Amino acid sequence: MPFIPHTEEELRQMLDVIGVDSIEQLFDEIPAKLRCGELQGLGSGLWEQDITRLMQDKAREDGQPLCFIGAGAYDHHIPAAVWQLASRGEYYTAYTPYQAEASQGTLQLLYEYQSMMTELMDMDVSNASLYDGASALAEAVLMAVRANRKSRSRHILVPASLHPHYRATVRTLVKNQGIELVEIPYDRSTGQTDLQALAQHTGQDLAALVVPQPNFFGVLEDVDVLTEWARANGALSIAVVNPLAMAVLHPPGEWGEQGADICCGDGQPLGAPLSSGGPYFGFLCSKQTLVRQMPGRIIGRTVDLDGKEGFALTLQAREQHIRRSKATSNICTNQGLMVTAATIHMSLMGADGLASTASRCHSNLQLLVEKLTSLGEIEPLFSGPVFHETVLRLPLEPRRVLRTLAAHNILGGYDLAGHYPELGNALLVCATENRNQDDIDKYRLKMEQVLASRRQGACATMAKFDRE
Amino acid sequence: MSNIPENLKYAESHEWVHDEGDGTVTVGISDHAQELLGDLVFVELPETGAQLKAGDESAVVESVKAASDVYSPVDGEVIETNELLADSPEVINEAPYDNWIFKLKLSNPVQLDELLDAAAYASLVKAEED
Numbered sequence: 221m222p223f224i225p226h227t228e229e230e231l232r233q234m235l236d237v238i239g240v241d242s243i244e245q246l247f248d249e250i251p252a253k254l255r256c257g258e259l260q261g262l263g264s265g266l267w268e269q270d271i272t273r274l275m276q277d278k279a280r281e282d283g284q285p286l287c288f289i290g291a292g293a294y295d296h297h298i299p300a301a302v303w304q305l306a307s308r309g310e311y312y313t314a315y316t317p318y319q320a321e322a323s324q325g326t327l328q329l330l331y332e333y334q335s336m337m338t339e340l341m342d343m344d345v346s347n348a349s350l351y352d353g354a355s356a357l358a359e360a361v362l363m364a365v366r367a368n369r370k371s372r373s374r375h376i377l378v379p380a381s382l383h384p385h386y387r388a389t390v391r392t393l394v395k396n397q398g399i400e401l402v403e404i405p406y407d408r409s410t411g412q413t414d415l416q417a418l419a420q421h422t423g424q425d426l427a428a429l430v431v432p433q434p435n436f437f438g439v440l441e442d443v444d445v446l447t448e449w450a451r452a453n454g455a456l457s458i459a460v461v462n463p464l465a466m467a468v469l470h471p472p473g474e475w476g477e478q479g480a481d482i483c484c485g486d487g488q489p490l491g492a493p494l495s496s497g498g499p500y501f502g503f504l505c506s507k508q509t510l511v512r513q514m515p516g517r518i519i520g521r522t523v524d525l526d527g528k529e530g531f532a533l534t535l536q537a538r539e540q541h542i543r544r545s546k547a548t549s550n551i552c553t554n555q556g557l558m559v560t561a562a563t564i565h566m567s568l569m570g571a572d573g574l575a576s577t578a579s580r581c582h583s584n585l586q587l588l589v590e591k592l593t594s595l596g597e598i599e600p601l602f603s604g605p606v607f608h609e610t611v612l613r614l615p616l617e618p619r620r621v622l623r624t625l626a627a628h629n630i631l632g633g634y635d636l637a638g639h640y641p642e643l644g645n646a647l648l649v650c651a652t653e654n655r656n657q658d659d660i661d662k663y664r665l666k667m668e669q670v671l672a673s674r675r676q677g678a679c680a681t682m683a684k685f686d687r688e
Numbered sequence: 689m690s691n692i693p694e695n696l697k698y699a700e701s702h703e704w705v706h707d708e709g710d711g712t713v714t715v716g717i718s719d720h721a722q723e724l725l726g727d728l729v730f731v732e733l734p735e736t737g738a739q740l741k742a743g744d745e746s747a748v749v750e751s752v753k754a755a756s757d758v759y760s761p762v763d764g765e766v767i768e769t770n771e772l773l774a775d776s777p778e779v780i781n782e783a784p785y786d787n788w789i790f791k792l793k794l795s796n797p798v799q800l801d802e803l804l805d806a807a808a809y810a811s812l813v814k815a816e817e818d
Contacts, residue, residue, distance in 0.1 A: 369735050512730060512750070537755040546757070 282496075283629060286659050288588070290438070290609040290650025291634040292353070292383050293497065294489045296464070296577070297654050298561075299568050302491050306561040313556060320533050326556070327531035331519045333563040340466050340566075340574075341459075341483050342473025343505035347516040349554040353486025354389035356502030357430070357460055359515045359549060360484045361394055361401075363506070364428035364456045366548070367481075367513040371454060373425035374399045379413040381406040381435035382460060384639040399427075411439035411602025411611065418449060426455035431480065433461045433469065437648065438585075438609030439602055440469070447476035459483035463490055463503065464581070465607045467574035472505075482506045491565030492558050501555035501562065512538065515549030577653050581608035584651035584660065591664040592649075597671055601646055609650040611636065611643070616674055618647040624670045630663055690719040690813060693785055697800060698809035699761040704785065705803055712767065713800070716788040717749060717758060717780065720813045725751040728777040733769040734790055740764055742799055747789050749780070762799040764792030 226234075231243070240246060247255070266274065287295040305311070310325055320327060330348045337346040350356040365374050376394075378387060378401045391401055402421070407414045412435070429450040434440050443459070450457040459472035459480040466472075472480035488500035506514055512535065520534035540547035569577065585608045592598045592612060601611040614621055618635040625632035633649040640646060651660065692698075697705040702721035706714040722728070732748040740746050740760035747758040768791040772779060779787040794800070804812065 512732070537750050537753065542753070543755050546755075 285626070285629045285631045286655070286662065287494070287631045288649050288651060288655065288663060289631045289634050290652075291436070291648055292385065292486065292488075293494055293500070294462075294464075294608075294650065295494055295652050295654050296489055297652075298491050298493060298565065301568060302561050302565045305564050306491075306557060311557070311560045321530075324531055327519050327533075329560055329563055330517075330556075331521055331531050332567070333559050334519060336563065336566045337463075337503055337505055339571075340463060340471060341461070341505045342471040342479065343483055344473075344508035345511045345514065345518070346503065346505040347514055347518050347554075349487065349556070349559045350484075350502035350504055350516055350551060351555060352498065352500050352502045353460070353484065353488075354383070354386040354502075355393065355551075356484040356486070356504050357386050357458070358390045358393035359502075359551060360458045360460075360482045360504060361390055361399065361428065361430075362397070362549065363482060363504075363510065363513045363515060364458055365397075365399055367510045368427045368454075368456050371425050371427040373427060375402055375424070375426050376400070377402050377404050377418070377421060377426060377429045377455070379404045379406065379430060379432060379435065379441075381411065381413055381437060381439070381441070382430060382432045383436045386460065406435075406437075407604075409602065410604040411435070411437040412441050412604045413446060415442070415445065415449075418446075422449075422453060424453070426450075426453055428456040428458050428481075429453075430458045430460060431475070433459060433472075434465060434607045434609065437602055437604075437611045438606040438650070439604035439611075440607060443470070443472075443475045443480075445476075447480055451476060451478065456481040459485075461485045462607065463487060464574060464578050467571065468578040468582070469607070479507070481510060487555075487558065487562050490562040492561060499555055499558055501558040511535065513548060515551045516554060578608075580653040581651065584608070584653065584655050585610060585649075587657070588649060588651040588655070588660050588663065591660055592667060595664070595668055595671060598667070601643065608652060609648060612647050612649055614645040614647055615671065617645055621647070621667070621670050625663075625666055628666050630666055632663065632667070690723055691785070692719070692806050692810050692813070694806045696785070697761075697803035697805065698812075699759065699803055700812060701759045701761075703758060703761050705761045705800070706788075707800055708791075711797065712791055712793050713762065713764070714788045714791050715746075715758075715761060717784060718809070718813075719784045720816075721749075721756075722781050722784045725749060725756060726753055727751055728780050730755075731773040731777045731780070731789065733771075733773065734766045736766050736769060738766045739795075740766065740792065742796075749777075749789075758789060760792070761803060762792065762794060763796040764794045767791050767793050 334346040350359055361376050376399060380403050405414045405417050406412060429446060431441060431443055431446045433443050447457045457480040461472060461483060463485055472483035484502060484504045486500050487503050492500050517533055518535050519531055522530055522532050524530050536542060538548040540550055589600060589610060597615040598612050601613045622632050622635060633647040636643050636646040636648055698718060702718045704716050704718050708714060728749055728751050730750040734746045742760055742762050744760045745757040746760040749756055749758055770788050
């Protein structure tokens with residue numbers, strides 16, 4: 221996308237037309253005390269040659285480590301064609317265009333995206349995407365509170381096994397709207413949502429139950445039981461799922477007797493690179509009956525006056541440009557470019573390709589767990605079934621292990637000590653289809669060395685290391 | 689000029705009220721309101737049993753171009769909603785005075801006297817149209 225700077229003369233002309241002396245003057249209405257002034261510590265700019273060198277050096281510092289971290293963002297193979305096509309000029313924008321119907325290609329792509337997502341999730345409708353998984357869940361919670369008119373409580377049950385960042389984001393977005401998030405603990409042996417703890421809420425007035433699949437520990441929840449429990453208690457069920465896992469697991473539309481009511485999640489596994497944490501995109505699907513409470517844009521297929529197929533924004537009457545403060549949501553944009561990539565990714569992979577990728581992730585994780593537990597001092601912490609991620613109990617603090625592994629260019633997993641200190645030496649590890657046998661053998665070997673050096677505790681240098 | 693039946697009362701926010709004479713009223717939207725909205729595609733009905741105050745948002749009528757609130761003209765409890773509207777919202781366009789939205793059990797019957805009669809509502813509509 222070209223950057224088109226203005227000349228000093230053009231700026232002067234524009235200011236003259238609107239009768240303003242300087243650009244600075246345009247900001248006069250912001251009180252001086254609220255303005256940050258000149259940014260500190262910024263240089264005056266670099267030559268292209270210098271900035272290229274700087275960026276290359278920065279990129280090199282990141283290295284190309286072997287990644288065994290999941291925890292919400294996953295290192296998957298992305299076919300080269302995905303971004304070759306997504307970065308074509310016709311698609312290269314982050315937005316649903318303002319003159320939407322003039323961009324039939326973009327609308328058709330979004331329509332295809334919605335069709336693919338509803339098929340993958342087995343839901344009736346999908347919107348054209350949201351910002352990311354965590355904010356999509358917040359929108360799903362708000363949607364559930366609006367849609368569940370039988371409930372007056374605005375109470376939402378949220379499992380502690382849900383991604384901690386998702387819980388924090390939802391809390392931020394709904395706490396000032398009178399919505400109460402009630403945490404449901406997990407079973408310490410299975411890693412699944414504790415059904416006995418859930419049962420204590422039986423008969424209460426609840427707006428919705430959040431059901432993660434897989435949950436943050438990588439463990440598969442008993443989604444049929446949870447979805448049915450919600451229905452029996454007059455609560456809507458909100459599925460939070462890894463979209464790739466849905467290629468091999470029962471999708472939300474099949475949960476329980478009637479399926480989940482709303483489903484959402486992060487679309488990153490569908491063609492978005494890890495890229496230091498983003499941008500990714502959020503998806504949101506629901507039953508047809510809830511479509512009028514769905515936030516964001518929805519593209520419909522229609523015919524024009526001549527009977528020719530065309531695509532148009534639909535159900536706009538509740539959006540903020542029409543309904544103002546009473547709009548369904550203040551979300552009006554999405555991660556269009558990421559969705560473009562995801563749509564191309566899904567169409568290249570096909571249902572079989574996604575299923576085979578998901579299966580390879582699962583078998584690679586099994587291999588990783590087998591190799592690491594064969595060392596004798598490492599064991600799975602939970603007994604529940606897993607997808608491509610699981611929690612291991614280590615004989616020493618994960619942060620120490622991770623530091624040593626990182627020195628050998630291995631990102632060994634996600635340390636759960638911060639969010640789940642009660643789990644002790646717990647490490648969340650992931651293996652995608654991108655990790656091959658050699659990678660896993662390398663991880664096992666380095667882990668073995670870390671454990672062996674710890675056993676040689678009598679060594680003077682190790683004693684010094686332990687004291688720090 | 690839109691149709692404004694003599695036997696009904698009206699709210700300034702374009703709802704009509706029919707006094708059933710037994711402490712209940714039937715509420716819909718006026719011909720003028722349905723004209724302004726255009727083709728209705730959805731009506732969100734209130735919950736039976738809901739306690740409404742005059743001026744409360746009670747239902748939403750949605751056309752292809754706008755979604756508008758229907759306000760309760762008086763205080764009362766929702767005793768019935770028109771389920772026909774769930775599948776056929778367009779009947780309001782076809783016959784706005786035959787196709788009501790909800791019925792209320794009045795909790796403050798004197799409020800009926802504060803509503804507009806047909807003549808007063810007609811001049812309100814005329815003023816809007818001018």
